[in-house]
Amino acid sequence: MKKVIISLIMMFGIISSTSFAGTLVINTDTSDAAPKKAFEYIIKKFEEENPDVTVKWNVFDHEGYKQSIRNFLNTDPPDVANWYAGNRMLPFVRAGLFEDVSDIWKDSGWVDGNLSENMEHAKKSMTIGGKQWGIPYTYYQWGVYYRKDLFTANGISVPKTWDDFVAACATLKAAGITPITIGSKYLWTTAGVFDYLNLRTNGYEFHMDLTLGKVPYTDPKVQAVFDKWDELVKPGYFLENHAALSWQEALTPMVNGEAAMYVMGNFAVAPLKEAGLRDSNLGFFQFPEITPGIPMAEEAPTDTVHIPSKAKNKTDAKRFLIFMSRADVQEEINKILGQLPINKNSSVKKGDPFLKAGLNMLNNAYAMAQFYDRDAPAQMASEGMKGFQEYMSNPDRRQKILERLEKVRQKVYK
Amino acid sequence: MFPTPIHQRPIVNQYIYKIFLPISLIIWLIPIFGILMTSIRGLGDITAGNMWGIPSEFLLFSNLYDVFTNTPMIKYTLNSFKVTIPTMLGAVALSCMTGFALANYKFKTNLIIFFIFIAGNFVPFQILMIPVRDLTFKIGLYNTITGLVLFHVAFQTGFCTLFMRNFIKALPQELIEAARMDGASEFRIFWKIILPLTRPAIAALCVLIFTFIWNDYFWATVLIQGDHAMPITAGLKSLNGQWITAYHLLSTGSIVAAIPPVIMFFLMQKHFIAGLTLGATKG
Numbered sequence: 001m002k003k004v005i006i007s008l009i010m011m012f013g014i015i016s017s018t019s020f021a022g023t024l025v026i027n028t029d030t031s032d033a034a035p036k037k038a039f040e041y042i043i044k045k046f047e048e049e050n051p052d053v054t055v056k057w058n059v060f061d062h063e064g065y066k067q068s069i070r071n072f073l074n075t076d077p078p079d080v081a082n083w084y085a086g087n088r089m090l091p092f093v094r095a096g097l098f099e100d101v102s103d104i105w106k107d108s109g110w111v112d113g114n115l116s117e118n119m120e121h122a123k124k125s126m127t128i129g130g131k132q133w134g135i136p137y138t139y140y141q142w143g144v145y146y147r148k149d150l151f152t153a154n155g156i157s158v159p160k161t162w163d164d165f166v167a168a169c170a171t172l173k174a175a176g177i178t179p180i181t182i183g184s185k186y187l188w189t190t191a192g193v194f195d196y197l198n199l200r201t202n203g204y205e206f207h208m209d210l211t212l213g214k215v216p217y218t219d220p221k222v223q224a225v226f227d228k229w230d231e232l233v234k235p236g237y238f239l240e241n242h243a244a245l246s247w248q249e250a251l252t253p254m255v256n257g258e259a260a261m262y263v264m265g266n267f268a269v270a271p272l273k274e275a276g277l278r279d280s281n282l283g284f285f286q287f288p289e290i291t292p293g294i295p296m297a298e299e300a301p302t303d304t305v306h307i308p309s310k311a312k313n314k315t316d317a318k319r320f321l322i323f324m325s326r327a328d329v330q331e332e333i334n335k336i337l338g339q340l341p342i343n344k345n346s347s348v349k350k351g352d353p354f355l356k357a358g359l360n361m362l363n364n365a366y367a368m369a370q371f372y373d374r375d376a377p378a379q380m381a382s383e384g385m386k387g388f389q390e391y392m393s394n395p396d397r398r399q400k401i402l403e404r405l406e407k408v409r410q411k412v413y414k
Numbered sequence: 415m416f417p418t419p420i421h422q423r424p425i426v427n428q429y430i431y432k433i434f435l436p437i438s439l440i441i442w443l444i445p446i447f448g449i450l451m452t453s454i455r456g457l458g459d460i461t462a463g464n465m466w467g468i469p470s471e472f473l474l475f476s477n478l479y480d481v482f483t484n485t486p487m488i489k490y491t492l493n494s495f496k497v498t499i500p501t502m503l504g505a506v507a508l509s510c511m512t513g514f515a516l517a518n519y520k521f522k523t524n525l526i527i528f529f530i531f532i533a534g535n536f537v538p539f540q541i542l543m544i545p546v547r548d549l550t551f552k553i554g555l556y557n558t559i560t561g562l563v564l565f566h567v568a569f570q571t572g573f574c575t576l577f578m579r580n581f582i583k584a585l586p587q588e589l590i591e592a593a594r595m596d597g598a599s600e601f602r603i604f605w606k607i608i609l610p611l612t613r614p615a616i617a618a619l620c621v622l623i624f625t626f627i628w629n630d631y632f633w634a635t636v637l638i639q640g641d642h643a644m645p646i647t648a649g650l651k652s653l654n655g656q657w658i659t660a661y662h663l664l665s666t667g668s669i670v671a672a673i674p675p676v677i678m679f680f681l682m683q684k685h686f687i688a689g690l691t692l693g694a695t696k697g
Binding site for chain 1: 461
């Protein structure tokens with residue numbers, strides 16, 4: 001592995017040593033079709049607007065990038081690299097590998113750099129140690145997707161509080177409908193539920209402390225999260241054979257009207273609509289309030305661009321970051337991605353109620369969590385999600401699971 | 415003659431045969447039928463749980479279009495040919511020579527060498543994953559078609575040698591001795607006598623190796639990382655979306671990927687079946 005990386009680095013060494021002034025090297029992990037198209041578009045647009053800059057763009061495989069970024073940041077950094085907000089960027093910030101870009105956020109003379117106003121809601125997830133370390137360009141909302149027609153047929157209105165939510169589940173269950181569908185075969189879906197329960201029960205700061213390893217998993221506050229979870233798991237409000245299904249397969253009961261809700265990201269809308277659901281019978285609502293008075297933080301995994309601290313062409317890199325933060329650019333990128341722009345002055349595709357609802361919710365959010373597997377380190381996240389799935393299948397093992405997770409925490413965050 | 419032809423069996427057996435043959439055929443073909451049906455569907459049907467029913471839309475052509483436009487499928491297919499054909503030629507050429515040598519020359523280590531070739535077939539290739547990856551990397555062939563071809567040639571030569579050696583061994587020795595008496599050089603014997611006689615075996619072997627290598631998935635994923643050298647079997651996974659497993663596109667792509675070996679099989683059917691039994695019965 002090491003050798004592979006070294007050869008990769010050497011390869012890039014050769015590429016980048018041929019670069020000259022006015023060349024902007026951008027590394028991204030956008031190997032999937034839509035993100036690739038989005039970057040093709042913005043790089044072309046950037047070059048048109050800045051004819052003095054030539055962009056050299058390296059696309060890495062999405063999975064492989066997680067390994068390669070550690071190396072190229074150290075040895076042969078590009079001028080711009082894409083990455084993720086929140087705790088995911090923490091190791092690079094701590095190691096001094098990302099450049100402080102607070103000046104862009106503070107509007108200190110950069111054209112169009114008035115970010116503190118336009119992206120205030122996303123500032124927290126870009127801030128470490130009081131400074132900002134990158135520019136977010138896309139995210140998407142998480143929340144509850146539900147069957148409007150099933151709600152209406154059973155006389156349920158959109159739940160705003162936890163009690164309403166549990167009552168709605170009880171009504172649906174009594175009517176023979178699975179209240180919440182979920183497919184936990186690949187584990188991560190359970191983390192969406194956990195994150196929201198924790199964000200609503202204990203708030204954003206506690207959730208960050210937990211994923212940063214500052215709080216034990218046996219903490220009473222974590223127990224309180226599982227108490228809430230119990231209220232859904234023990235009466236059987238989740239789809240019964242969830243451990244056997246992928247998230248995608250768990251859409252089927254919802255399409256067929258056998259299940260009413262899904263705690264999911266906005267990417268679930270496309271396949272649901274393709275399977276025949278319409279705006280008239282598919283809806284979205286914000287995850288309901290649990291502890292009154294806690295500011296509503298949302299789950300919104302954010303993609304970001306950064307300048308490596310060892311970049312050669314930082315001037316043009318900053319121009320690119322400012323370009324990426326512009327309302328019109330974010331609007332275009334996110335039209336291609338089908339996701340949400342962070343800049344408040346961007347609009348979304350007209351006539352998409354889900355994007356509109358998401359935009360509205362996130363623009364007013366207190367803070368953004370990045371999803372458990374991005375906020376917590378990989379090893380903790382994988383054990384954590386295994387634990388969540390086990391708990392959902394056997395809620396009685398909760399204590400044992402939490403003790404096990406606590407042991408993992410002590411090992412991981414040494 | 416074994417097995418006894420069915421029409422010579424008791425009448426009861428014939429009926430049992432006639433009943434169970436179609437049933438087992440259907441069971442065997444269900445997965446393929448499923449793939450064919452899925453390749454016609456859209457994603458909507460799959461999400462709605464309509465896996466086996468009548469497709470609500472006929473989307474085969476749009477799926478095909480997506481397969482070829484969303485991903486470098488043509489490049490993957492070319493890569494597959496670039497891996498498969500040199501491997502086939504290399505392995506068969508080498509094994510003709512090793513087979514000839516092992517079948518005709520008596521030397522001390524003959525049997526041992528032959529057993530080494532055979533033993534190579536019994537090494538589960540998963541065990542070799544890490545050493546082979548390291549080796550190709552150190553030679554500088556990691557992530558190249560050449561590296562994949564060389565490895566395949568090396569690994570397939572074991573089986574091919576067993577096959578060719580047994581076939582050549584069964585040829586009448588008199589032919590070779592007569593040629594020697596007439597003063598033909600060893601190479602001439604190999605080229606003018608052995609090779610023409612082993613043509614059916616070579617044809618059978620080519621078909622076998624072609625299908626083996628074309629269908630290889632494991633080594634393609636171990637030794638190849640980028641689109642530039644990825645064969646089609648491993649390239650199919652790029653048909654998936656960022657979030658979604660695109661079962662309909664995967665099915666269509668799999669059918670596309672299966673076409674060359676199927677054509678090869680039908681063209682060379684006679685040799686293929688001969689090939690499966692050739693090595694087994696002689697020796």
